Amino acid sequence: MTRTLSSLFASSVPILQSLSIIEKISGNEVLAKVLKESRNSIEQGGSIAGPMESHWAFPPMVTQMISIGERSGTMDYMLDKAAEFYEMEVDNATDQIKSLIEPMMIVFLAVVVGGIVAAIAVPMFSIFETIK
Secondary structure (H helix, E strand, O other): OHHHHHHHHHOOOOHHHHHHHHHHHOOOHHHHHHHHHHHHHHHOOOOOHHHHHOOOOOOHHHHHHHHHHHHHOOHHHHHHHHHHHHHHHHHHHHHHHHHHHHHHHHHHHHHHHHHHHHHHHHHHHHHHHHHO
């Protein structure tokens, strides 16, 4: 959401129209509701960040960056930085999950291969015993 909103602001799309676009394409009812509240807040002379700050769906860092962007006139830059930060967090979380899954997959495959070897070797040994 922050990356798209940043691109819209950088392209000089009006704020109300940008929020309306994001609201429609978000695919998340909670997010769409908060964006609609932000749009209503702007129409009444308020800020974008106000409704977002009071909702759990937006992390404090995002709302603070949006608030700073509003005050400084660098909304597109601040939203872009917020998007970069959260993309980095997602990448780190993905790497952590991969580092946990890899050893489990190795153990699982070792058990499967061991089971296959045992399924082949045990009958062979019993055949050798009957031949003796």
